[in-house]
Amino acid sequence: MDCHDYITVEPERKRGQHLGQEERGAIQQLRKLGYSLRAIATKINCSASTVLNELRRGTPTRKSSRGRAPEYSAKRGLAVYKANRMQSRRHHRILYCADFINWVVDQVRTQKWSLDVCVGHARLHRQFAENNIVCTKTLYNELAAGNLPLSVFEVPELLKRRASRKRGREHKRLKGRSIDERPAIVDERVEIGHWEADTVIGCKSGKEAVVLTLVERVTNNYLAIRIPGKNSESVIEAMEELRAEYGDRFSSVFKSITTDNGSEFEKFSTVENWGSSIYFAHPYSSWERPVNERHNGLLRQYIPKGVSIEKYTPADVLRFADELNSRSRKRLGYQTPEELFDAFLDSLYAA
CATH class of the missing domain: 1.10.10 (Arc Repressor Mutant, subunit A)
Incomplete structure (x- = not known):
């Protein structure tokens, strides 16, 4: 019986193919x-x-x-x-971009920039000719292949994993108005003046200084203030200093602040007496304050986990925040938070 599933005639070679x-x-x-x-x-x-x-x-x-x-x-x-x-393989682009690669390595090690920030900043300010710059993906590929004079541990953001979003536990009592009551305009990130707050600790054991952090959701302007301890009194004292700094403009600069349910924010709702709206995220739902969590992770480049914050002076902590605010950001079109926030203050005080 004939079999129709097999052929003995080989397919004709197509023009353009390499010879076999x-x-x-x-x-x-x-x-x-x-x-x-x-x-x-x-x-x-x-x-x-x-x-x-x-x-x-x-x-x-x-x-x-x-x-x-x-x-x-x-x-x-x-x-x-x-x-x-x-020998016909395409040569690596980084072989022709030595000046740019050396600059990237220096920025990563001294300024703690990410590879993407280096590429975006260089292109925005035209520091190198376009044909002497490689894209972000190429840099990460070369880093993974071991072709850059950097290790993955010098680019800590590469090692992070996206945390799963888990629903908060409902049994813990909120310390004020829920984030569910927050206006939708805050989520849209079109109006400047809405902040997220948290604290960063050093050693988990013992009572020592911590860092109170606030970040503006649109400009990404980051405030880091060293306070004596993780308690509500220290937090309120730091907020009173900010109120004294901005005076009558405080409620315009801090239109709303969203924080977590830590014990240090027990009395944070009193800030509403100054004209700001205070909201509390659901318990165990840090993903509801993504901008603040992201920036606290960047602060860990200067204050590693497990290292006592007592080793750093208030001036050191302020300097760390200034360095982060002077760092270009992809989401901001590779502008810096400092530039955008200063422009906002100029327009606010001019009005």
Whole structure:
């Protein structure tokens, strides 16, 4: 009985494909039979120039005028073809961007910039010619391949994993108005003046200084204030200092503040007496304050986990925040939070 699932006729070679072992064997035999270049090309369905190039690859160079002329060998042609293919790979772009790569390495190590910030900042300010800059993806690929003079531990953001969003536990009592009551305009990030707050601790054991952090959701302007302890009194004292700094404009600068349910924010609702709206995220739902959590992670580049904050002065903590505010951000079009927030204050006080 005939079987219709198999064929014995091999598919015809398509023009444009590289020559295979069978085509090279055909060239060798047809050449011995005296076929011309065009006749061989017609037989194996390729151009005459392809046959000529293959003959040149597979024919050894004649060393003297004596004896027979060297003939084409399909085996030799295949070997030369494979050797050429090994050398035909595209060279890494970073080999032609040494100045840019050296600058990136310096920014990562001294300024703690991410690779993407380096690329965006360099392009925005035209520090290098466009053909001397590689894209963010290329930099991360070269880092993963070990072709950059950096280790993955010098780019800590690369090692972070996205945390799963878990629903908060309902049994813990909120210390004020729920985030569910917060206006929708806050989520849209179109109006400046809405902040997120939290505290950053050093050592978990013992009573010591912590850092009160606030970040503006639109400009990403970051405030970091060293306070004596993780308690409500220290938090309120820090907020009173901010109120004294901005005076009558406090409620315009801090239109709303969203914080978590930590014990240090037990009395935070009193800030509403100054004209600001205070909201509390659901318990165990840090993802509801994403901007603040993100920036607290950046602060860990300066204050690692487990290191006592007592080792840092209030001036040190303020300097860390200033460095973060002077860092270009992709979400801001590679502008800095400092530039955008200063422009907001200028317009506020001008009005």
